[in-house]
Amino acid sequence: MKFYQIKPEERRSLLAQEGIDLAPIDPEALHSLNLLSENVVGQVRLPLGLVEKLIVNGQSYWVPMAIEEPSVVAAANHGAHIFAQNGGVQAVSHRQGIYGQIVLKVNADFEAKQLTEKIPALITTTNQEFASLIRHGGGLRSIEFKVKDDLLYLKVLVHPAEAMGANKTNSILEYLSKLLVEEKGIQEKLFAILSNYPSQRTTAKVALDFASVGGRKNAERIALLSQIAHNNVYRAVTNNKGIMNGVDAVLVATGNDYRAIEAACGVLASQNGRYESLSTWKIDKEQLVGELTLPMMIGTVGGSIKARKDIQQAFSFFKGKISSARLGEIITAIGLANNLTAMLAIATTGIQAGHMKLQARNTVASLDATDTEKKLVLKELIKHKKYSQTFAQKMLIKLRKEEK
Secondary structure: OOHHHOOHHHHHHHHHHOOOOOOOOOHHHHHHHHOOOOOOOOOOOOOEEEEEEEEEOOEEEEEEEEOOOHHHHHHHHHHHHHHHHOOOEEEEEEOOOEEEEEEEEEOOOOOHHHHHHHHHHHHHHHHHHOHHHHHOOOEEEEEEEEEEOOEEEEEEEEEOOOEOOHHHHHHHHHHHHHHHOOOOOEEEEEEEEEOOOOOOEEEEEEEEOHHHHOOHHHHHHHHHHHHHHHHOHHHHHHHHHHHHHHHHHHHHHOOOOHHHHHHHHHHHHOOOOOOOOOEEEEEEOOEEEEEEEEEOOOOOEOOOOOOOHHHHHHHHOOOOOOOHHHHHHHHHHHHHHHHHHHHHHHHOOOHHHHHHHHHHHHHHHOOOOOHHHHHHHHHHHHHHOOOOHHHHHHHHHHHHHHHO
């Protein structure tokens, strides 16, 4: 039998025979993970942290973040606290649907007018085939096309209801392509697949009093940093990475496809013909105003979301059923919070000072020491502003000598 065909326990046994040291795993967890992926042999775990009191559209939320970097969670909490002092975030989602592409080869017999006339019937037939999606509020919404160099390009809009919708959209596209190849002048299908183009977007906006960011001078510096991020690609890409620190952490915690969002963000950042900041900060009417628009092709149902207990745990923090639109607004607000905190740090003390203090936790966590010893060593690292493993070991040895 091939490797993918055998049980995960047998895979682990084979790897152990080759001298590979695998971490222990609960048999039930291993079985559950094996249903989710391919060639499963173990797991990689992430800490689940929380942002408290993120206010979006007047409602307060606990927000789960799955990430191994403590500074990201701390920054999101700091930004959320500043937002709360100013009434929170106002956000709006635009969820028209997901675009799909079908490309077909055509010959001289193809007639565009004939296809145009048949589009309403194609939509009706397809939606009848996928009636369950219609019942949940989704379905095939529109079909547009153009012909170039004997190729027929169709842009298909599918509303996925409350799901991410990738699999359902691809199924609809495959079904539709089978109908199309029967039409006069269409020779063959080249491909039918969804596009990760940022068709579903969410915008979050805040207006902050100068005092909440340490005064007008800090606000003006943040606005200047924002301007630089729109004009300079080196600053822009790092600015956007800081936004995605928070966004990806919530996407992972809620079982959503962060890779698709990352890809779509690249399109949004380049929509003006050059790569720019996704966020904008400016001074307006004696306030610092921040705005962020992100692609949010996300879901709250379907896929592995309901199949995973860890993901359901994350959703429990929202205290009840939450729509995909509202989740997108929360995630975008987190991105704006992380962005503000990073820019505020750059504008004042510099980002590395606070970052390294939090990273010191990772250094101390790997020590072979008691919890009490780790706390004392952490204090010494922060006190001396030295965060290396070597210095941590030195402080641990010193501490133990003093105890004797």
